[in-house]
Each structure stands twice: as C-alpha cells, then as structure tokens.
Amino acid sequence: MQNPDAKKQVAIQNLTLTFNKGKKNENKALDNVSFDIYEGETFGLVGESGSGKTTLGRSVLKLYEPESGSITFDGQDITKMKRKELGDFRRQAQMIFQDPQASLNGRLTVSNILGEGLDEAGYPKDKEKRRKKVLELLQMVGLNEDHASRYPHEFSGGQKQRIGIARALAVKPKFIIADEPISALDVSVQAQVVNLLAQLQKDHGLTYLFIAHDLAMVKYLSDRIGVLHWGKLVELGTAEQVYNHALHPYTKSLLSAVPEPDPVKEKAHRVETYDPSFEKDGQEREMVEVEPGHFVLATPEEVVKYKDAQR
Amino acid sequence: MARYILKRVLILVITLWIVVTSTFFLMQILPGTPYNNPKLTASAIEQLNATYGLDKPVIVQYWDYLINLLHGDLGTSFQYQNQSVSMLIGQRLPISAQLGVQALIVGVLFGLWFGALSARHQNQKLDGFLGVVSTLGISTPSFILAIVLLFVFGYQLNWLPVSGWGDSFSQTVLPTIALAVGPAAITTRFVRSEMIEVLHSDYIQLARAKGIGEGQVIQKHAYRNSMIPILTLIGPMTANLLTGSTLVENIFSIPGIGQQFVSSIPTKDYPVIMGTTIVYALMLMVMILITDILTAFVDPRVRLD
Amino acid sequence: MPAPVLQVKNLSVSFQTYAGVVKAIRGVDFDLKKGETLAIVGESGSGKSVTTKTLLGLNAQNATVSEESQILLGEENLAGYEESDWDQVRGAKIAMVFQDPMTSLDPTMTIGKQIAEPMEKHLGMSEKEAFAAALALMKDVGIPDAEKHINDYPHQWSGGMRQRAVIAIALAAEPDVLIADEPTTALDVTIQAQIINVIKAQQKKRDMSVIFITHDLGVVADVADRVAVMYAGKIVEKGTVNEIFYNPKHPYTWGLLSSMPTTSTALGSLHAIPGTPPDLLYPPKGDAFANRNAYALDIDHEKQPPFFKVSDTHEAATWLLDERAPKVEPPVEIQKRQAFWQENFVKEG
Amino acid sequence: MEASQEFTLVGIKNEAATEKINKPTLTFWQSVWHRLKKNKLAVVSLYFLAAVAIFALASTAVVSQSDANQFNTNAGAKYKSLPPKSGLPIPLWDGKGTVLGSADKVDVYEKNDVKQNFLFGTDNLGRSLGKRVTVGLRISLFVALAATAIDLVFGVSYGLISGWFGGWVDTLMQRIIEVISAIPTLVVVTLLAMLFGSGIGSIILAIALTNWVSMARQVRNQTLTLKERDFVLAAKTLGGSGPKIAVKHLVPNMAGTIIVQVMMTIPSAIMFEAVLSAINLGVKAPTASLGTLIADSQSMLQYYPYQILIPATILVLVSLAFILLGDGLRDAFDPKMLDE
Amino acid sequence: AGWWGSNPSSDKNTLNYAMSADVQTLDTSKATDQYSNLVLGNTESNLLRVNSKGEPAPDLAKSYKVSDDGLTYTVELRSGLKWSDGSKLTAKDVVYSWQRMVNPKTASQYSYLASGVLNADDIMAGKKDVSELGVSASGNTITFKLDHAMPQFKYLLAFANFAPQKESVVNKEGDKYGTTADKQIYSGAYKFEGWNGTNGKFKMVKNDNYWDAKNVKTKTVNWQVVKNPDTALKLYKQGKIDRVSISNSPEMYSANKNNKDVKSAAVAAATYLEYNQANNAFLKNQKIRQALNLATNRTELASQATGGTRDAAVSLVSKGLTKTTSGEDLAAYVKPGYTYDKKKAQQLFKEGLAEVNQGKMKISLETDADSVISKNTVDYIKQAWESTFGSDIEVTEKVVPFKQRLKDSQSGDFDVVVTNWNGDYQDGSTFYDLFASKDAGYNDGKFTNESYFAAVKKADTTDATNASARQDDFKDAEKALMDDANINPLYSWKASSLVRSNVKGVVESPVGLTLDLTYAHRK
C-alpha cells in the first residue's frame, strides 16, 4: 500500500513507555518507536515475547499512558483527548484479544456480550431490533441465532474468538488492533479467523494493527510489517521487503527460526542465531530508509554492512 | 534483607502508633472513672484525678503516654495499685505465650497430619470423616469446647486438673486442647486443599513421570509445596488464639494476659487495656513478620523486598 | 525391519464425567521403531496428550483404559499395569517432556536435585554420582555455566532454560522412548528452534525413539520421520513425513496442510476447515470429520471408514480411498504438494 | 446401485450444523447447582439451613419475643429448671431428672405437679427453653445476617474501590486494613460494644466492623486479577465507565468468592455474638440469643447440662451447616471445574 | 491420689484456701478490693480486731478509751511490738499510716473514711498539711481527735486500710511499695509470701514476731486463685481447699445446701431498687412507687432469682449487720413491714397512672452485668411488674458494665436502678447515711423525705452516743422510707460456704475482714 496519497489512520511518534518508573523493577517496554498506519492497510507487528507488542497496541488504544511521544488517530492526538472525544475514539478503534476465553465475561450470554458494544454505540434499546442486530453480527462472523443465548465456556476456541470479533464490530470501528488473535487457537481454526479478518477488512474497509509471532501468518495478512525488539522498532517495510530482503540481523534470525510445513526445505534449513549484545554498545541508532518504505535501525556503518550482506 | 526488615519494622511502628492513638482516644469515650471504689464522692474523684494527672487535657495525657511509651513505660495499673503495667504484662505474657505456642504447635501438627491424610484419601471415607470433624472443630467456639472439656475430663472423669498453671504439665492439657482444636481444624482444611491442588500440578505430574514412586513424589515434592502456604495462616491463627485464650484462661483460672484483659475492661483500667492492646497488636504483627521472613527462607520463589 | 520398541494396539480410553462418558481415544494403533521420531499431530482435544499419558500410566483418576487395549513395550503389556508396576517404566524406559516449562518444575527444589532424582532411583547412583551426572547432562542439553547454576531454583531461569532442564530430567535415566508433548508451544520461535535442536541432538546421541506431539506442522516437518494425524480420538492418517506432507490422502490432512500459510501463500488462498470438532461425549456414528468435510461422501455420515493402505508405510482412514469412491480434486495447495511428490519421490511410474 | 449412491460426494451437508453445540445450555447458576449437588454434605446443609430459616421465620407467628420471656413470678419453684420432656418414653427426654441436692432420678414434672410438657425443658426462672431457643436462634441469625449484610456492602465496595483504583488509593486503603487487623478483633469488638452500649444494634455493628476486613481483602484481590483480564479491557475499549464495569463484569465474576465468604462470615458472626455474650456484651436481656443462652447457662453445666447443651448444639450445628455449604459452594464456583 | 498428690486436708500445720479473684495490691492505704483486704487483714494488725462476737477488741492496742462526748479516742499500744522484719513497731507507725491515708499525694480511694477526724477533710482537699491531722502519738499512746461523734469510729481502728505502716519501708520501696509480697512488711499473725504481683498461688506463713504468736497455731495458709466457682467447689470436694463459697449460682447453692459442711454467714450488703424521683414523672408519683413496691414479691424473688442464696429483704439495712441493745438483729428490729399485695398494687397503680396522666408507663430497669443473679433479678422484676400491671407498663432491661451503671446512677441517668450496697462497718448508719439528704452522695433517686432525713440526722447527732435512742431513730427512718416508697429493698446478702469441719477458730464478719484466720487451726 505504497500509495502516497493514502491517509494516515494512526501516527506514532517517538513513543516511549516505561513501566514502574523509578522503582526497582523499572522496565522500558517501548523505546522511541515511530511509525504510521495507513487507512485500509494491515500493519503487522512481530517480535519475540516481551518485546513490547501488546504494550504498543494498548497504548494506541489509550489503555496505557505513554511517557513521551505522541499518538494521533485521524489527526487527533489521543493523549490529549477529553471525555467526549475519547468516547468517539473508543468506538472507532477496537481490540481483539489473544486469549478468547479470557476476553469474554463468562457470566454473560453471547447476546449480552454483543449488547454491551451496542449499548456503548448508543444502539436503540428496542428488543426486536436488538435481536436482529445481534443476529446480524453473529452471522457476520459465521455463527447463528442458536448461539446467542449461550455462555462463552460452551464454545470452542475459534468460536469464542469470532464472538470477540463480533463484539468489536458492534461499535462499527474503523481501526482494529488484533493482539495475537490466533496464537491461542488450534491450527485448523486459525485460518477461519484469519480469513474472517481479511473478509471483514474487504467488506468494511477496516484498518488493522495485526500483532503475532507466527511470521507466516503475519506475512500472509499484512501489507507492511514492523519488527520490534526490546521495545525498539528495528526494521520496518512492506511484507515483501521484510521477508525477502531483511536487513537487520534480528529480523533475519527471527525469520530463519520459523519452521515451514515442508520437510524437504525444513531438513536443509539452518537457524541463524542472533547476538543482541551489540545493541547495547551505546551507539546512537536511527531508522534509516534503505530503500523506499524500508527502514532499519542502524548506525550509518551498519547500514553499509547490512547492505553488503544482502548481496 | 536487612533493609526489608527495617522497612517492615518501620511500618510496624507506624501501625502501632495508629493503634495506640485510636485505642487511647476510644478509651476516653468509655464511661466512668478508673477507680474501683463505688463509694468515692465527687470531690474525692476530683482529688484522685488530679493526683493521677487525669484532669489534664486529653491531648496532654496522650502526649505523656506516648513519651512514656517511648521509654518502655506503659504506665501504672489502676486496678492493681502501684503495679506497673509492663510488669503485669511481663509476668503474665509468658504464661499466655506458652499456652498459645503449645496450642499452635499441637494444632498445626495435627492439622498437617490430618490434612495430608485427607488429601491422600481424597473423596474416600477417611477424607469425609476428617472433613466433618475439622468443620466441627471450626464451628465450635473454643470457650464452649473448654467448658465441655472441663466438665467431662475434669469434673466427671477426674482425669485432669481443672484449674491453675505452673504446678504440673497436666494442668496445661485441657486448655491447650481447647485452644488447639481451632488451629488444627483450620490447618487440616487448608493443608487438604493445598495438597490437592499441588497433587494436580504439572510438576507433580513430572515427578510422577520420573518413576520415583508415589511415596517419594508426595514426600519430596507434594509435602513441601503444600506446607509453605501454611505459614501465611499462622498470623491470623495467632489472632484467633488471642481471642480464644481470653475466655479459656478465665475458665481454667490461668493467670494469663487474656484473663487480665477481660477483667480490665469493665474496671476501665486504661493503662492495662492500652498495654494489652499494644502487646497484642505487636505480637500479631511480629508473628506476621516472622512468618513472612520464614516463608522467604523456605520458599525460594519469595524474595524479601 | 527391526522390531518396534513400542507397539500400541487398539488403544481406547474413556473418561467418566458428570455429563457422561467421554470417549477420548477410540481405537488407536501405532508403533515406534528404535531411533525414529514419530510425530503426532492433530486438533486440540483430539487425544494426543491422553494417548501419551496412557503410555506412562499418568492419566487422571477418572480414566479407564479399555480391556482390549495393548501397549507393548518389548514383551511387556503396559495396559494392565498396576500403579506400583509403573515405576520401573516411568523415567527409565519411557520419559516425558511436558508442555509448559513454567509450571513443570518443582519450585522448591534445586534444578540439580530434580535432575539427579531419577538417576538415583533408576540408575542406582549415589547422591554424589547423580549430582555429577546431572551436571554433565545439563551441559549436554546446552545450559551455559551449568556449575554455577546447578543449585538454582526454577524461578531463576527463563522458559527456554527451564525446558532444557525438563529435557535433562527426562533424559536422566536414559530412557528408550522420549515423549515430548508440545515441548515448544509455550516458547518463542527462536527458542523453539533451539529446543528442537537439543531434542534432535540427544536423540541421535542416545539412539532414542521419540514421540513428538505438536500441532505445528512446521515443527513436524523439521523433526519427524513418521507422522500420525489424529482427529477426534482416532488416527486418521499415518505415514512417513514425506508421504504425509507431499502425498496426503485424508481430507483432514488436506485441510490441515492447506490452512497453514507458507511465506509464499497469496492473500485469499488460505483454506479454512469450517466448524468445530465433534464433542467426544457424543461421537458421531460415521466419520467424525464428515460434517466439516467438503469431500464427504454419503457413507462418511453413516459408517466409519477403515484404514486403506496407500503404501507399505502409509495408510489413511477415508472412504475416498475406496475403489467405489469418485475421484475428487484436492485443494490447490495439496495439488501443488502432490505435484512436488510426483516430481521428487515417484521416480518411475 | 446402492453402493454407488453411498459413495456420492455430498460435502458439507449443513453449514450451520458444523458450528452446532450439542450440550444443552447451562446457565452459570445451573452449572453451579449441578456441581453443588455432587456434594452430599453441602446439599444436606443447604436443606437444613433452609429448614432453619423457614422455622425461624415461621416461628415469629407462634413464639413472639416477649413470649419467650414469660414465667410465673409467683410459682417459681414449680416451673424452674424442668428437664426436657417429650411425652414419650425416650431416655433423657422423658422429664426425668435429679432435683438438686439429692441423687435420685425422678419425674420432675410429676413431682412438681406440672401438667404441661416442655420439649426442651425450662430454665432457671421457669421459662420455656424451647421458646427461648427459638427466639435465640432467630436473634442470632438476625444478628449474623445483618452483620454480614453490612459487611457485604461495605467490604465489597471497599475492596472494589481499593482494587480498581490501585496505586496510592490502594496502598492507603490497604494500610488502613492492616491497622485494623493489627488490633485483635476481641479488643475492637469489646471497645466498640462498650462504646455503643449493649444491644442488638451495637453487636451487629461491632461484628460487621471487624468482619468486613477479610471480605474487603478477598474482593480486592479478585478485583486486582479480574481487572487485568481481557474482558475488562474489552469493556474499557468499548468505552464503559469504571462503576459500570465493576457492576457488570467484576461483581458477577466474584459472585463465587463473595458468596463463599458470606458463608464463612455468617457462622463467625454467630460465634462472635456468643463470645461477646460470654463477656457480658450480648444482646439486651431478657431477650435471648444463642450466645446469651450459652453464656448465662455456663454455670448450669454441672446441674442442668441440657440448658447449655441445647443452645450450644444448635449454634454448632448452624455454624457447621454454613461452613459445609460454603465448602460445597467454593467447589461449585471453582472456575477450574466450570467446564466439567 | 496419684494425679492429685496426698490429701492436704489432714495436715495440722496448714490450711488451704482459695480466692476467686487476683490480689491487686499490698499497699495498705490503697487496697480497695475484697481480696487484697483479705490478705492485708490477715497479715497486718490494727489497733483493734473484730472478735467472734462482732466486737472490736484490742489487738496491737493494749486498751482504748473514748471521751464522754465521743470526740476523743485514746489508745495505748502494747509494749514490745515488732514488725515481721524484727524492727520495732511504734505509735509513730500508726500516726504515719493515718497521715498517709489522708495525704492527697497518696491518692487513697478510702481516705474519705477518715473524714470526721479533726482536719481530715481539709488535708484531703490540700488546704492543710498532713501534720495537722487529729492523730498524734506520745510514747506508747495515740490520741485521735474527732470533729463530731462517730459511733463507728472504733471499727476504723480495726480496719485493714488504717493498719500501721512503717514510713521507712514505704519510702524505700517507693513506687513499688506493696507490689509483691516482699515489698511489704507485716504486723499481723502471718507474713505473706510467694506473691509476685500477678501470680495465683501464694501463702501466709506464721509471723513469729506477732505479739500473740504463741496463740497462732497454724504454720502455713496456702492460697490459690480459682476464678471458676465450679472448679473451686471441685477442689473443695477433692480436699484441696478448706472452704468454698456456694453462693455463686443458685444451682450451686441448691445442690449443696444440704451438705453437712454448709455454713452461712451474714454479709453487710443489701440490694434495693432506686426510683428516679427527680426526672421520671411516673416515679415522682408516690402511688406508683407504692404500687411497684407492693407488686414485688420479695420471698419469691429471693427464691427464684437468687435461688435462696440471698434472703428476702425486710428493710433497707441488711440482716446480720449488727444487733440492738437487747441483742436482737437490727434488721428485724427496724423492719417496717414490706408486703406483697397484688390487688392493692394494681389499684394504686391505676390511681397513680391517672394522676400522672401520661399514658402507658415506660421505664428502664438498669443493672450491672456482674452475675447471673443480678440478671435473674431484673428478669424477675420485669416479669413481675408486667404481669401485675399488664399493658399499662413496659419495662426495658438495661444490663450494663459496672462502671456504666455507677456513672448512670450518679448522674441520675436512669429510671429504676438495682443498687447493691456493701456496708463499711457494723453500724446502721452505714446504710441510713446513704440518703441523709436530697443531695447525699448515694441518694441517686434524689428523693426528699423530710421525716427520714430528720430521723437519720437525729441518730447521727443528738443520739450519737445513745445506742438505744439511735436504734429507734433508725426504726423511724425505715418507716418513713417505706411509707413514701422511696426505694424498694429486694434482698439482703449472706455468704454460704462449705467449710471443712476440722478447721476451727475462724472469725467471720459481715463487713471488713470477712475471714479472719489469725487463730484458725485444724483440729
């Protein structure tokens, strides 16, 4: 989606966030992260556990307060939003969670869960209308009326996740953050959810921030990809650029570690190990644009080195 | 570690100060004078108040109390003329402490045994039996138990002495049992559920998968892991023991601190009430601190601070 | 052909629950040869863990292993074992690595001790010997600075390191068979790669047989010699790794393979298996996969398919292999794979 | 022919059926009930408590509070301390007892020429113990329930606020709890009871004021875990306000914890009332609670054991039932067992 | 045996006793409770000691004289008196003790008893120096000068709190004086040993320095504190103690009253109801008060509520307190004829209620919660009144801690209150002076009864030295009290105990030292 006139949906500038600041367990979860998400695209975010993906996603939804930097949504700085604007914003940006079990309140029926979103969106209270709307939402995610009166624990993982998606859709959002929406799911149903997400994007023109550590899935779904490591964005580019022309050694090692369902390839394949110690050498690194739209976190010397290694 | 303890002690001191303050002012609202003679005339009371400094503004009395407290002086009892409260408590505390510790040890040991037994025979007859017995133990207030024990073993069967303290060990048996049943019952239930939980944990599965035998699995892995949480129970249990002992001491004529506390309330013997409260609060908090430190020693996951 | 180390025949396991009897395993057969890796893949709840726990007698108390089941370890039939008999099997002959390294170590015992434990028990080592052996084993599984860390407690270690420790424990008593139940699911991809390497290296070194459970086909492609695909308590297809990946016959295997994108899968071409697996409280009377199967035949809804032999090493339980069945076009992804099979593995004919 | 028909490709017959859930829907409460039923003791306790509750309520119509205080002021010796008499030849329940000062067992009713049968006997003033125990049970239950209700409202709100806001609010609120729990309950309760004077109101208050702490702790801990749960986050992203989320999402998910806690608080309140009575801070005389009945008849144990054993047994049984029911409910609410 | 050791009740040299509460202090001037006084009374001697006839007889004093106007008492000490530590006991020690009592710095709660001794009140108020107290010594003679005649003064000379104290010991021990057995010295028949201030086991050992040591036959008196009355009874029956009270509960009394060891003794204590005649409109009405009194069946009350542990009251003054000149019990002599008459009560109540005209009478009945008997008492009275007057009356019980009751009584914050009064000495005035005027310290109901006031005044002044005139004054007072129904006497106390029959020589008094073991011994 290198369309130059594509509109910026979300712009993240120099975002830094530290947990437990000033305490013994201080933890810099995000460190000077900047990138944009364009309207209608899927932005994939990958990185190992603890690299700050969830933190980033939640910051964008204003669930965490950043320490410094700015996040704008549709040109509005979300950190400065007042009550009413926040309400509007909440309806436009939604989230899908990793653990489908934990993300649904086990004490509510599916129709009540979906109803909550409708309430917040100011949907009329009329019973019949509401029933229809709930049914519509359910059908949107491939479920049917039978399911409306059931409780979350009766559903399988994939179904639960689809209910979570329906809940997010209830407020008609423009932007959805999907935080590892499939990693807790069985392989056979992962595709159900991914296909559903793709379909919904097509139908409703949604923008996604798609967080995952299944790199094949990210590649499959995303237009652009950012690679996060220790709270820093180390590489950013189109899916093709990051996968096929990765520059940063961390990205490379990450990619090499992904096993492919192909015995012949897999048995020949070597895993590259990454030695992160150089990241701590104290040198200033910046995002350098090595080709249009493809950035890598590096010193100028490293850029040269990385490029050489490519050839 | 030292810093942690220091910090805890600091918190403890602050808490104690709040306890002292609130009890002190609460005491001021209680009716009546601290003098025991109902025949005192108003002018005589005025005289006495002046002598004891009770005619000073409350805030001054409070300040004096705090200053004295800092010197370890808890004041002089009104009821026990001339006796310093520190001495009164100092002489009675060891007795209550012995009773309490005996009850705690007996209770916890039996609790550990029964609890483990119950968990290993989960859902079998023995488990059911121990379950009902331990629940019964919790639902019977210690003073009722004390009365019944006294009646049956003291009066009817003549097996054990019915009163006093310090002449023979046999005197301690009935009060100890009366007080130990509660902790034993609580521990039994607690250990049982902890142990059941532990027995279902992954590491027990792994231990079983090692083929070291069920006995070893339980001894080496299950016990330790289910015993550690018991430590957290000791604090609250101490609190219960304190409450229980006040009445039990009375029933068995044991010259302990609890008995004195109960008698100091209606006589409005401020210094004793205050002193006992402070000592109780201190014991409780120290007990909790000790168990916390102990937990850190036995549980490698817990680091102090 | 060497005799298999382990043979499982007609294994059926059911669980007594308040709602009724859950028939979790419904007649599973497989064997395991010396030195090979058998991967079991399948949907969540398909019975992979129950199968392997049964091999160690570690099933929950409400489990019943059916009378006809046979688990042959050499000459011994483990299926009829009493609790006390299992001790010589567990750890010594068959060992197990569990899924979650964060919870599978005893938090109150040093790691060194936990590794030494099975050595003392099964290899008759003294405490001291076991300790030394544990140290060597820790180095073996790639724990850096083992001397320094042997007296650490589990909570001081990261997930990857703990999983290495769990592997060391499994290897401690030199078992013939190692069962790894999703040993990498809880780990990051990079760590996963390391753990897989440790298992592979140790297997080679010790000439061990491994049963590797996972639902990640990528991992299967990496580790397995042979693969068994499970669905709803049954094995639906088994064969060598190449047969399963390049010439799958069962529609479920097709679904599985084509629902996983590779780095070259184009957007929109991912195939999803619709619906959810059946509830094993009420197993369907026909093929359990039938109602999610786009290639279902009428008979699939009525009658369970037998195994059809595809090759000496490859069989699949689907009526599609019956001679009366119509020819069907598998999904595109599978056609590609089959083309690759034709090209590389089927030389003549 | 037929064979070939069997082998026709039909594919997925019914798209919707693939998503069908076979199990009948169980609401949360149904499934709790289902699991509770497995615990025989808990069910028996439940029925027992229901019976006790009904009895306590229904008896208001038959035995009024003042009824239980009636006795004949001019024929004390006649009605005083009569043993339980069922009217049937049941040992220990036949009106036979010893008259103090002599060792022989006689039918005291006959001896005193009393026509009436007192099922539970009479007390030292000749009041019907049956009536007194009835009223006592009622009062004790009332005290316990009222104290528990206050404790419920206060403890739950306190815990919710502390846990939900976190940060310094939580720290402060937890410190307060720490201070309160540093003073032994008996001290707090006696001081309070002395302050307010004796009487039902002050006892209820005193018990509630000391009991709420553990409720607040539990609720706070639950709030802390629940508020990190994704479904709460989801509600936040939908724009729900704090109180709304607390009521709609937190409280229902804590229902189990809260109910179990209540089941533990009630008996402890009943017992505490008894302890208070034992140090003369019980309900207003001559109204009896189980506690005052026990406390006042402590000295009877040697002479008329039934006078203390009857109320004590009832107290223990009621407490026991609450605790057993609480145990059952704890398991029934255990989320780990939710899907079983 | 076995568990219990040998039976101690046969050892001739020792006696064994139990007390039901802790000893609180050995400070002679400060002891207020019964048990401290019990110890002090047996280990400290005063000038006089009440003998078995209830008469104060010389103890440390060789003799004493009273002047005709009753204002001067001259006492001669025995010669060669010694303290238990061997030091000399002199007249100075007696004077010092009196001075210490009234010294405001001492803060003695019994100092008020000295009121009436010359200058005592001014000294207590801090207006005069202690040296100006009307007690002086010269050689072996001590002179007491009084403000006014005090018929009871001779009892004070036997009172434990006024026993001599040695100044040097008091000063030496300072704050700790009397806090343990060895921080006190003794002038009585026994020395106190083994008490550390809080423990519950101690003993009295024969004091060889006591002037009459040759007549003290018992070497050791063992004491233990047993708070549970049932336990004490058990110990008695096991032979471990020689005396046990059975008046603690009606049941205990009934179960043991036929025991051959039972011994009953008078106690100078009475229980009566005070009616609030200052604040309560109903109780201001004489007819209502009379009705309430008439509706009180004292005999039934004593048998039902107290189970016979107390005797029904016939007068304000308690039974057995003292005797008249003719040897009759004072209570019997003065009894004005309280009766129970339901009919008359109902009628008077109706009339009274009509006079007050405020509808239903709602009153509270207050008592302190110290025993089963006091609870039974209020239960009984409530029931009695309610069943007599039906729905016209509603009685609410108010059971409060002792201190609270005291405060409420003093501040007039009650309707009807149960008051227990323990006399201080064996003379009627210890009761009648309670209500000497409307503002007298113990006239909590604030009643005005001029004929009562006049009779009491006469007894205390004009007739102070005339015993037979005084007893008639008391009789008049009782009559006035009953006629106006200012109070409602309920019962008179007595002490019933089981006493080992082989123990002889114990002197029991209704007041002061209730159990004098000086000459007690086992036969």
Ligand SMILES: Nc1ncnc2c1ncn2[C@@H]1O[C@H](COP(=O)(O)OP(=O)(O)OP(=O)(O)O)[C@@H](O)[C@H]1O
């Ligand atoms: N609420 C919190 N308080 C303190 N630290 C936190 C909090 N949330 C996350 N962290 C820390 O911040 C870092 C980044 O966490 P984050 O959850 O964003 O990682 P992630 O990339 O989403 O990891 P995963 O793949 O495991 O979900 C981690 O070190 C984590 O421990």
Ligand SMILES: Nc1ncnc2c1ncn2[C@@H]1O[C@H](COP(=O)(O)OP(=O)(O)OP(=O)(O)O)[C@@H](O)[C@H]1O
């Ligand atoms: N103790 C038990 N009681 C009742 N049912 C059980 C029990 N243990 C397992 N089951 C059932 O047996 C079936 C197979 O479970 P199993 O754990 O073997 O699945 P799995 O293939 O290992 O799945 P996953 O990939 O999620 O680990 C499931 O339907 C499960 O619900």
Ligand SMILES: [Mg+2]
């Ligand atoms: Mg995350």
Ligand SMILES: [Mg+2]
């Ligand atoms: Mg599994």
